[in-house]
Amino acid sequence: MLAIRLARFGTKKKPTYRVVVIEKERARDSKALEVLGHYNPLSEPATVVLDHDRFAHWVKVGAQPSDTVTRLVKANPAPEPVAV
Numbered sequence: 001m002l003a004i005r006l007a008r009f010g011t012k013k014k015p016t017y018r019v020v021v022i023e024k025e026r027a028r029d030s031k032a033l034e035v036l037g038h039y040n041p042l043s044e045p046a047t048v049v050l051d052h053d054r055f056a057h058w059v060k061v062g063a064q065p066s067d068t069v070t071r072l073v074k075a076n077p078a079p080e081p082v083a084v
Helices: 052-060 065-076
Strands: 001-012 013-024 034-040 046-052
Touching: 001 052, 001 065, 034 052, 046 052
Parallel strands: none
Antiparallel strands: 001 013, 013 034, 034 046
């Protein structure tokens, strides 16, 4: 089963996270299938960059987002397309 979750990067006491698609049984920082974005909780305000199209694709094929990733996606919705 696939999961969309956070993988911790950065240095001691200065974490940054990547939003990754990974097998649910693998370790937190194992090799991911795809990196969907990143999250920096230390910046003011916290920064979330996410590829919403790829996120929707992985959810469509059955990947389960973690509670934290779901919260981040809801707090940072996809931008509306601009009509030209």
